Amino acid sequence: MYILQHLLLSFLAAAAFGIIFNAPKSSLIQSGFVGMLGWMIYILFTMNGADAVNATLIASFVIAVASQVFAKLYRTPIIIFIVAGIIPLVPGGMAYDAMRNFVENDYNIALALAAKAFLISGAIAMGIVFSEVINQLIRKTAITKKSES
Amino acid sequence: MEKNQVVYDIMEVCLLAGKIMLQSGAETYRVEDTMERIARAFGVREAHCFVTPTGIIFSIESTEPTKTKLVRITERTTDLHKVALVNGVSRRITNGELNIEKAFRALTEVEESQLTYSTIIQILAAAIASGCFLIMFNGSWIDFLPACITGGIGFTSVMYFHRVVPIKFFSEFIGSIIIGILSFLFVNMGIGVELDKIIIGSVMPLVPGLLLTNAVRDLMAGHLVSGISKGAEALLTAFAIGSGIAVVLSFL
Numbered sequence: 001m002y003i004l005q006h007l008l009l010s011f012l013a014a015a016a017f018g019i020i021f022n023a024p025k026s027s028l029i030q031s032g033f034v035g036m037l038g039w040m041i042y043i044l045f046t047m048n049g050a051d052a053v054n055a056t057l058i059a060s061f062v063i064a065v066a067s068q069v070f071a072k073l074y075r076t077p078i079i080i081f082i083v084a085g086i087i088p089l090v091p092g093g094m095a096y097d098a099m100r101n102f103v104e105n106d107y108n109i110a111l112a113l114a115a116k117a118f119l120i121s122g123a124i125a126m127g128i129v130f131s132e133v134i135n136q137l138i139r140k141t142a143i144t145k146k147s148e149s
Numbered sequence: 150m151e152k153n154q155v156v157y158d159i160m161e162v163c164l165l166a167g168k169i170m171l172q173s174g175a176e177t178y179r180v181e182d183t184m185e186r187i188a189r190a191f192g193v194r195e196a197h198c199f200v201t202p203t204g205i206i207f208s209i210e211s212t213e214p215t216k217t218k219l220v221r222i223t224e225r226t227t228d229l230h231k232v233a234l235v236n237g238v239s240r241r242i243t244n245g246e247l248n249i250e251k252a253f254r255a256l257t258e259v260e261e262s263q264l265t266y267s268t269i270i271q272i273l274a275a276a277i278a279s280g281c282f283l284i285m286f287n288g289s290w291i292d293f294l295p296a297c298i299t300g301g302i303g304f305t306s307v308m309y310f311h312r313v314v315p316i317k318f319f320s321e322f323i324g325s326i327i328i329g330i331l332s333f334l335f336v337n338m339g340i341g342v343e344l345d346k347i348i349i350g351s352v353m354p355l356v357p358g359l360l361l362t363n364a365v366r367d368l369m370a371g372h373l374v375s376g377i378s379k380g381a382e383a384l385l386t387a388f389a390i391g392s393g394i395a396v397v398l399s400f401l
Binding site: 005006009010012013016017018019020021022023024025027039075076077079080082083086087088090092093095096097099100102103104121124125128129132 | 173174175176179227228229230231232233236237240264265266270271274275277278281282284285286304345348349352353354356358359361362363365366369387391394395398399
């Protein structure tokens with residue numbers, strides 16, 4: 001039940017973000033699906049005791065790969081799918097907690113939380129970059145194969 | 150003389166395509182790639198462009214002296230539909246389906262096209278997203294409606310204040326202050342339960358997710374100037390939201 005609820009809500013949230021960013025109507029379902037996929041991976045990893053940073057890294061990697069597949073399939077810019085998928089992973093809650101502790105003059109906890117939020121943002125970036133690198137490697141090998149044959 | 154005019158027409162088409170894409174929030178490398186592709190499709194041997202978030206410099210080398218043009222970009226919004234449309238037009242140009250005149254007309258049509266969704270639908274989407282994020286961050290269903298309302302109103306106020314005062318930082322700051330006050334009121338009246346969760350959920354539609362992803366992708370593609378400036382913009386937005394919430398929290 002818990003998982004089902006998250007499935008549905010993350011799909012809705014990602015699709016709603018597609019609307020906020022004016023994504024084409026035909027790509028809303030796909031961007032919702034990408035968001036759902038990423039959030040599911042994140043939730044499953046954190047539920048089984050993985051660190052939030054690692055979970056974010058894997059989730060954003062999968063999001064980027066799925067977006068690349070969709071971008072190829074539907075011949076649309078990849079950014080449409082990536083953005084909707086990434087949004088749920090953004091450490092908004094942690095940044096909020098950090099801010100709250102700063103306001104309450106609790107600098108030790110605040111700095112720790114801020115560092116964690118920064119690491120999670122870095123993990124999102126790393127996940128995207130990894131998938132980009134792999135995509136370029138695949139493309140390069142495909143081109144060299146074509147030119148050899 | 151005749152040939153000169155053709156080169157200028159090609160530049161016009163390339164710059165229009167680049168301008169629309171940049172204003173709609175495409176990545177820098179996609180803008181440069183599209184412009185160079187269009188130029189090549191029209192038979193230009195060498196074209197160079199330098200794209201930053203605030204302007205495009207584009208030059209075409211030919212037998213005559215090099216021609217260079219500069220376009221300044223002041224207003225940037227997020228409209229991924231236009232990015233996809235320009236992408237489609239450029240694909241058709243490279244396939245040789247459009248000549249210069251037709252391409253220019255197609256791009257002008259794209260530029261003049263209205264947003265895909267009306268403002269009300271966008272506000273509703275922001276409201277729904279806020280509610281969904283509340284539950285996704287382990288909030289309780291009691292807070293669902295308050296989060297929807299604060300998220301929707303927060304998004305609306307950011308849009309409204311941006312129209313009144315075109316400084317992005319200010320409108321986001323005011324928007325998050327309104328979100329903070331509203332959530333506090335909801336909790337105080339007993340309609341909402343967890344203040345933290347409501348604020349986090351309703352702030353999510355303002356989060357600079359697109360800027361963040363674009364900044365990373367630009368940096369990795371080697372566009373250091375645009376990558377860093379987009380990262381700075383994302384940081385500024387995050388700072389505006391954070392300080393707006395902090396102002397409210399410090400008065401509680």
